[in-house]
Amino acid sequence: MAYALSMAELLTDPFTALPNLYRRFGPVSAVGAGPLRSVFLLGPEANRFLFANADLFRWREAFEPLVPVDGETALIVSDGADHQRRRKLVQPAFHRAQIAGYVRTMAAEADRVIDGWRPGAEVDLYQEFRRAIRRTTIRVLFGERLAADEPVVGRQLQVALDLLDQNPILQPVRRFLPSYRRAIEARARVESAVRAEIERRRTEDGDGSDVLTLLVHGRGENGSGLSDVEIVDQVISLIAAGYETTSAAMAWQFRALLLDSGHWRRVRDELPGDVSAEDLPRLSYLDGVVNETLRLFPPAAISVRWSAREFSFAGRRIPAGTQILLSPYVTHRLPEIWPDPLRFDPPRWDPDRPGYRKPAPHEFLPFGGGPHRCIGSTFATTELKVMLTRLVRRTSLRLLTTEATPTGLAAMRPKEGVPVRVLGVA
Template identity: 55%
Template structure:
């Protein structure tokens, strides 16, 4: 089975992820439904925009709890990511206000300040691991924006505690189950880390319930004190799970997307120059305000195009709760169903020149944003379970990229680059840039 391999020296304009490239091979031979079996487990890959549309439109046919059971060691059993039905709707209603675009607009200064802190010491000729630098900046920004300064001051310690958990869930679900059953060193390190994370988070929840929250602890206040129409709120364990989900997913996926955005602009000098000119004309050296983002159409298009080529989740999953048919294929209840943003985004039938970086595809002739159907562009999933933090993630990418381009130009030096991670596709060995 021929697969495109990442460059071993020099640079590839578009980095491929070999396990996901196999989906294109399977689609050419079997069509939009590819069924597999492993022992008693059944899998069905639903490939392409019409398959995506079917999944998003038929939420009642699926459950996510079984599909994402491997995330429970990090996110917890009541996280939005593993919630279904009425529980999912109730928890989502309580988290949603903090992710509204008007609320996210209030986080822009925090995002810009953390970007400036990351890039402020960079000088011409210096070589930087941009992935690691912005991973730390986005982590601090996420904590400060959503949960206030107390947790932000502990960002590095919290990250160190979360890392063994993230290392665990970077494996496929069946492998995680095997680690748990065998109580391997990886599992034991993750369990100890989970205890430390829980102690820190529950201490914050207890403080908020006993003494109230400060004015800048927006999300913590809403999670602890929020009520639905029937007057019910979240338990301490539910608050803990939503907090950890927002923290871990917030910086893990966004920092991966930031690295790929820097890479794509770095390997396309004309696009990078156009984005820098736009930032200079609109902002000069000042941080963006909410109303400025609409005046940066090319920058936003570059972010959208990077998310198309490098969607945070290569695959997403559902558990079939009932039998169904798609494209003449019968899928039985109990099957693990997978759909792929990566496959859809790199399909020539959906995006001509799909492996080329073309920010212009997201702009009309008048430089107005072009908005594709949700089943064709799905970097944050879709349907009832679409990522609740998508607005915050894209805003943070635009703000931090604007600050980088306002402060520095850069080049991508020769290096070995490859992609890894199904849940948060990222550069395996980081991303080196040279400051011009």
């Protein structure tokens, strides 16, 4: 009966059910039966075990729901040598020095949104900055020509991304749903635009200035490059991941600061003016705001693995071929790790604060861990910081509702968005 109740809760209110599972059953719990059976490994020690024993798990089956959006060869659905080869060719575009060059574009896209507001207007910060993040991602990673197609690309990708909002417990039956066919068709239209840009890049000299150039002209250690299918999959998956999860975190970040004007003022007072890439590492309160947002509202509330062979954890035997689910959301809200865990408290990240303890990788994992840790983590946190500085510097806003219902397990976001009234724009 407890398992049946947990299944019902997970399907209807996962953000309440997940912590309940951990409190009631500890680090290991089984939910469902037959093809819908899943095993949850929850809490810091479960995370530590998963990251330290990557060979026990497969990604391909676990992330099969992403294939309609990301493609068969995207990094997140790749394993083993293929994953390593593809990641090496993409990684240079996400080095810190490279990302520093993206800051100006990130700020410009935030300003582009704000420039369209007038005092008295009501806007949804989530939707407004979602477009800004999507356009930034396409511009800096894949160039201005593809960015010109951003409205079309965004509409089609959203059809595919809607598929990912379905609960992962329903994965075995997902491909039989009408939404699956719609996602495939929408993804094909995005692929057509990306392939056209790839063909143009092949006739140009590669200067290594963006990810697409690196993917088209890059070569691995053995001199081989990526196939067109591989390039298309990396482009689409990076666009989707680059704005879907970051915009979700951005929404919670904005909402948290508008709920407590003290946070808003402290971020504003810390800013030196127009923030440059060199300024970002020195903005400690801003850094705390971003980390605290990712702690309380990790975009991927649940992550998935598939057991490659039988193993045991916490005295429980887990058969091969089992869907394994872990949850940063649960770990990030445990009082044994985080004092007053539900409080939005940016100073908890200040190393000079009495009692400060840097969390271990298995305690703070908004970008996952192990060999599949999100390749764009630094890009995402930089974007969160830069766009927040522009909003705080240039606007005065009032939140129109204090209610917020989380929705979306692949990218947890406020269901109602972040509606605000614009009081002033500089």
